[in-house]
Amino acid sequence: MAIVTALGIAGYFVFEGGPAVSLTPLLGSMLGADPIAGIASVIDGDTIEIHGQRIRFNGIDAPESSQQCDDARGFRYQCGAKAAAALDGFLSESRSVRCEFASWDSYGRYVGNCSRGDGVNIAGWLVENGHALDWPKYSSGAYAGQQALAKAAARGIWSGSFQVPWEWRAEHIAIEKSTSAPLFATGNIGCKIKGNISADGGRIYHLPGQKFYDATRISESKGERWFCSEADARSAGWRRSKR
Numbered sequence: 001m002a003i004v005t006a007l008g009i010a011g012y013f014v015f016e017g018g019p020a021v022s023l024t025p026l027l028g029s030m031l032g033a034d035p036i037a038g039i040a041s042v043i044d045g046d047t048i049e050i051h052g053q054r055i056r057f058n059g060i061d062a063p064e065s066s067q068q069c070d071d072a073r074g075f076r077y078q079c080g081a082k083a084a085a086a087l088d089g090f091l092s093e094s095r096s097v098r099c100e101f102a103s104w105d106s107y108g109r110y111v112g113n114c115s116r117g118d119g120v121n122i123a124g125w126l127v128e129n130g131h132a133l134d135w136p137k138y139s140s141g142a143y144a145g146q147q148a149l150a151k152a153a154a155r156g157i158w159s160g161s162f163q164v165p166w167e168w169r170a171e172h173i174a175i176e177k178s179t180s181a182p183l184f185a186t187g188n189i190g191c192k193i194k195g196n197i198s199a200d201g202g203r204i205y206h207l208p209g210q211k212f213y214d215a216t217r218i219s220e221s222k223g224e225r226w227f228c229s230e231a232d233a234r235s236a237g238w239r240r241s242k243r
Contacts, residue, residue, distance in 0.1 A: 045083030059139030130156020
Protein backbone atom coordinates (compact mmCIF):
# COMPACT_ATOMS: atom_id res chain seq x y z
CA MET A 1 0.00 0.00 0.00
CA ALA A 2 1.40 3.38 -0.98
CA ILE A 3 2.21 5.78 1.83
CA VAL A 4 1.25 9.40 1.24
CA THR A 5 3.06 12.19 3.06
CA ALA A 6 1.96 15.83 3.00
CA LEU A 7 4.71 18.38 2.41
CA GLY A 8 4.93 21.76 4.08
CA ILE A 9 3.88 23.36 0.82
CA ALA A 10 0.11 23.27 0.46
CA GLY A 11 -1.18 21.17 -2.39
CA TYR A 12 1.81 18.80 -2.63
CA PHE A 13 1.98 15.15 -1.60
CA VAL A 14 4.71 12.52 -1.77
CA PHE A 15 4.00 8.89 -2.57
CA GLU A 16 6.65 6.66 -0.97
CA GLY A 17 9.46 6.09 -3.42
CA GLY A 18 8.21 8.74 -5.81
CA PRO A 19 8.47 12.48 -6.49
CA ALA A 20 6.30 15.21 -4.99
CA VAL A 21 3.03 15.52 -6.84
CA SER A 22 1.14 18.80 -7.09
CA LEU A 23 -2.61 18.52 -6.67
CA THR A 24 -3.18 22.24 -7.26
CA PRO A 25 -4.54 21.84 -10.83
CA LEU A 26 -6.96 19.16 -9.64
CA LEU A 27 -8.08 21.15 -6.61
CA GLY A 28 -8.45 24.29 -8.71
CA SER A 29 -10.67 22.43 -11.16
CA MET A 30 -12.79 21.01 -8.33
CA LEU A 31 -13.34 24.52 -7.01
CA GLY A 32 -14.38 25.84 -10.41
CA ALA A 33 -11.19 27.87 -10.58
CA ASP A 34 -10.22 27.26 -14.20
CA PRO A 35 -9.23 30.32 -16.27
CA ILE A 36 -11.96 31.74 -18.49
CA ALA A 37 -11.25 33.13 -21.95
CA GLY A 38 -13.45 34.43 -24.73
CA ILE A 39 -15.36 37.40 -26.06
CA ALA A 40 -16.39 39.69 -23.22
CA SER A 41 -19.50 41.80 -22.84
CA VAL A 42 -19.54 44.69 -20.36
CA ILE A 43 -21.96 44.56 -17.42
CA ASP A 44 -20.68 47.62 -15.53
CA GLY A 45 -17.41 49.40 -14.81
CA ASP A 46 -15.74 46.46 -13.08
CA THR A 47 -17.75 43.45 -14.26
CA ILE A 48 -17.84 41.57 -17.57
CA GLU A 49 -19.48 38.40 -18.81
CA ILE A 50 -17.83 35.60 -20.81
CA HIS A 51 -19.73 32.48 -21.91
CA GLY A 52 -22.57 33.39 -19.54
CA GLN A 53 -20.29 33.70 -16.50
CA ARG A 54 -20.20 37.02 -14.64
CA ILE A 55 -16.63 38.04 -13.81
CA ARG A 56 -15.66 40.82 -11.41
CA PHE A 57 -12.19 42.31 -11.69
CA ASN A 58 -10.04 41.49 -8.69
CA GLY A 59 -8.75 44.27 -6.43
CA ILE A 60 -10.56 47.29 -7.87
CA ASP A 61 -13.93 49.01 -7.47
CA ALA A 62 -15.62 51.19 -10.09
CA PRO A 63 -18.54 53.57 -9.50
CA GLU A 64 -21.88 51.76 -9.48
CA SER A 65 -24.10 51.95 -12.58
CA SER A 66 -26.48 54.47 -10.97
CA GLN A 67 -23.79 56.40 -9.08
CA GLN A 68 -23.22 60.08 -9.80
CA CYS A 69 -20.07 62.16 -9.30
CA ASP A 70 -19.20 65.85 -9.64
CA ASP A 71 -16.99 67.04 -12.50
CA ALA A 72 -14.35 69.78 -12.28
CA ARG A 73 -17.05 72.48 -12.52
CA GLY A 74 -19.23 70.90 -9.86
CA PHE A 75 -21.82 69.50 -12.26
CA ARG A 76 -23.28 66.08 -11.56
CA TYR A 77 -22.76 63.31 -14.12
CA GLN A 78 -23.28 59.54 -14.36
CA CYS A 79 -19.78 58.39 -13.46
CA GLY A 80 -20.82 54.74 -13.18
CA ALA A 81 -22.24 54.71 -16.70
CA LYS A 82 -19.18 56.57 -17.94
CA ALA A 83 -16.84 53.96 -16.41
CA ALA A 84 -18.78 51.17 -18.13
CA ALA A 85 -18.63 53.01 -21.46
CA ALA A 86 -14.88 53.54 -21.09
CA LEU A 87 -14.39 49.82 -20.39
CA ASP A 88 -16.48 48.91 -23.43
CA GLY A 89 -14.41 51.19 -25.63
CA PHE A 90 -11.16 49.77 -24.25
CA LEU A 91 -12.26 46.18 -24.87
CA SER A 92 -13.56 46.94 -28.36
CA GLU A 93 -9.94 47.26 -29.48
CA SER A 94 -9.32 43.62 -28.51
CA ARG A 95 -12.59 42.07 -27.37
CA SER A 96 -11.05 38.69 -26.47
CA VAL A 97 -10.29 38.53 -22.73
CA ARG A 98 -8.60 35.98 -20.47
CA CYS A 99 -9.25 35.85 -16.71
CA GLU A 100 -7.33 33.90 -14.07
CA PHE A 101 -9.41 32.84 -11.09
CA ALA A 102 -8.93 34.63 -7.74
CA SER A 103 -12.06 33.78 -5.72
CA TRP A 104 -15.87 33.70 -5.67
CA ASP A 105 -17.56 36.78 -4.22
CA SER A 106 -20.61 36.87 -1.98
CA TYR A 107 -22.89 37.21 -5.01
CA GLY A 108 -21.56 34.05 -6.61
CA ARG A 109 -19.51 35.90 -9.18
CA TYR A 110 -16.14 34.68 -10.42
CA VAL A 111 -13.49 37.19 -9.29
CA GLY A 112 -10.51 37.23 -11.62
CA ASN A 113 -7.34 38.91 -12.80
CA CYS A 114 -8.15 39.72 -16.41
CA SER A 115 -6.12 40.78 -19.42
CA ARG A 116 -7.14 41.98 -22.84
CA GLY A 117 -6.16 39.91 -25.88
CA ASP A 118 -2.98 41.96 -26.28
CA GLY A 119 -1.92 41.25 -22.69
CA VAL A 120 -2.88 44.61 -21.12
CA ASN A 121 -4.14 44.26 -17.55
CA ILE A 122 -7.73 45.52 -17.59
CA ALA A 123 -8.02 46.46 -13.91
CA GLY A 124 -4.75 48.39 -14.07
CA TRP A 125 -5.94 50.31 -17.12
CA LEU A 126 -9.22 51.25 -15.45
CA VAL A 127 -7.47 52.55 -12.34
CA GLU A 128 -4.74 54.40 -14.23
CA ASN A 129 -7.34 56.20 -16.34
CA GLY A 130 -9.51 57.19 -13.39
CA HIS A 131 -12.44 54.89 -14.13
CA ALA A 132 -11.99 52.73 -11.02
CA LEU A 133 -10.18 52.76 -7.67
CA ASP A 134 -7.61 50.50 -6.10
CA TRP A 135 -9.52 48.57 -3.40
CA PRO A 136 -6.99 48.03 -0.57
CA LYS A 137 -9.28 45.63 1.28
CA TYR A 138 -8.79 43.12 -1.54
CA SER A 139 -5.79 44.37 -3.52
CA SER A 140 -3.19 44.98 -0.79
CA GLY A 141 -2.41 48.16 -2.73
CA ALA A 142 -1.62 46.37 -6.00
CA TYR A 143 -2.95 49.30 -8.05
CA ALA A 144 -1.90 52.14 -5.76
CA GLY A 145 0.76 53.25 -8.23
CA GLN A 146 -1.68 53.51 -11.13
CA GLN A 147 -4.13 55.34 -8.88
CA ALA A 148 -1.49 57.90 -7.92
CA LEU A 149 -0.86 58.58 -11.61
CA ALA A 150 -4.58 59.03 -12.31
CA LYS A 151 -4.99 61.38 -9.35
CA ALA A 152 -1.96 63.48 -10.29
CA ALA A 153 -3.21 63.84 -13.87
CA ALA A 154 -6.84 64.47 -12.77
CA ARG A 155 -8.09 61.68 -15.00
CA GLY A 156 -11.63 60.35 -14.92
CA ILE A 157 -13.34 60.70 -11.54
CA TRP A 158 -10.21 62.41 -10.18
CA SER A 159 -11.05 65.49 -12.28
CA GLY A 160 -13.77 66.35 -9.77
CA SER A 161 -15.17 64.93 -6.53
CA PHE A 162 -16.78 61.58 -5.77
CA GLN A 163 -17.72 59.15 -3.04
CA VAL A 164 -15.69 55.95 -3.06
CA PRO A 165 -17.88 53.18 -4.53
CA TRP A 166 -17.81 50.86 -1.51
CA GLU A 167 -19.09 53.64 0.76
CA TRP A 168 -21.70 54.75 -1.78
CA ARG A 169 -22.87 51.16 -2.13
CA ALA A 170 -23.10 50.61 1.63
CA GLU A 171 -25.29 53.69 2.06
CA HIS A 172 -27.61 52.83 -0.80
CA ILE A 173 -27.91 49.18 0.15
CA ALA A 174 -29.00 50.30 3.64
CA ILE A 175 -31.69 52.49 2.06
CA GLU A 176 -32.83 49.72 -0.31
CA LYS A 177 -33.06 47.20 2.52
CA SER A 178 -35.42 49.47 4.42
CA THR A 179 -37.70 50.09 1.43
CA SER A 180 -37.48 46.97 -0.74
CA ALA A 181 -38.07 43.25 -0.66
CA PRO A 182 -34.94 41.10 -0.41
CA LEU A 183 -33.20 40.24 -3.69
CA PHE A 184 -32.95 36.56 -2.78
CA ALA A 185 -35.75 34.63 -1.16
CA THR A 186 -35.29 32.26 1.76
CA GLY A 187 -36.92 29.08 0.55
CA ASN A 188 -39.24 29.15 -2.43
CA ILE A 189 -42.06 31.38 -1.18
CA GLY A 190 -43.22 33.00 -4.41
CA CYS A 191 -39.85 32.36 -6.07
CA LYS A 192 -39.67 29.36 -8.36
CA ILE A 193 -36.31 29.64 -10.14
CA LYS A 194 -33.76 27.15 -8.79
CA GLY A 195 -30.16 28.40 -8.53
CA ASN A 196 -28.03 25.24 -8.48
CA ILE A 197 -24.25 24.90 -8.00
CA SER A 198 -22.80 21.95 -9.91
CA ALA A 199 -19.97 19.69 -8.75
CA ASP A 200 -17.43 21.74 -10.73
CA GLY A 201 -18.64 25.03 -9.25
CA GLY A 202 -20.81 26.10 -12.18
CA ARG A 203 -23.78 28.28 -11.23
CA ILE A 204 -26.83 27.32 -13.30
CA TYR A 205 -30.47 28.24 -12.79
CA HIS A 206 -33.44 26.10 -13.84
CA LEU A 207 -36.90 27.36 -14.78
CA PRO A 208 -40.17 25.50 -14.16
CA GLY A 209 -40.78 23.22 -17.14
CA GLN A 210 -37.11 22.73 -18.01
CA LYS A 211 -35.75 19.20 -18.25
CA PHE A 212 -33.86 19.08 -14.94
CA TYR A 213 -36.08 21.40 -12.89
CA ASP A 214 -37.96 18.73 -10.94
CA ALA A 215 -34.82 16.69 -10.23
CA THR A 216 -32.85 19.71 -8.97
CA ARG A 217 -32.71 20.10 -5.20
CA ILE A 218 -31.64 23.38 -3.59
CA SER A 219 -29.31 23.38 -0.58
CA GLU A 220 -29.02 26.93 0.76
CA SER A 221 -26.29 25.83 3.19
CA LYS A 222 -24.09 25.14 0.14
CA GLY A 223 -24.74 28.55 -1.37
CA GLU A 224 -27.56 27.45 -3.64
CA ARG A 225 -30.63 29.66 -3.70
CA TRP A 226 -34.07 30.42 -5.08
CA PHE A 227 -34.63 33.40 -7.39
CA CYS A 228 -37.76 35.38 -8.10
CA SER A 229 -36.74 36.41 -11.63
CA GLU A 230 -34.17 35.57 -14.29
CA ALA A 231 -32.77 39.09 -13.96
CA ASP A 232 -32.02 38.44 -10.27
CA ALA A 233 -30.34 35.14 -11.14
CA ARG A 234 -28.18 36.65 -13.87
CA SER A 235 -27.15 39.63 -11.74
CA ALA A 236 -25.98 37.19 -9.06
CA GLY A 237 -23.76 35.35 -11.52
CA TRP A 238 -25.94 32.37 -12.44
CA ARG A 239 -26.57 31.34 -16.07
CA ARG A 240 -29.66 29.70 -17.53
CA SER A 241 -29.71 25.94 -18.06
CA LYS A 242 -29.58 25.07 -21.76
CA ARG A 243 -32.25 22.36 -21.32
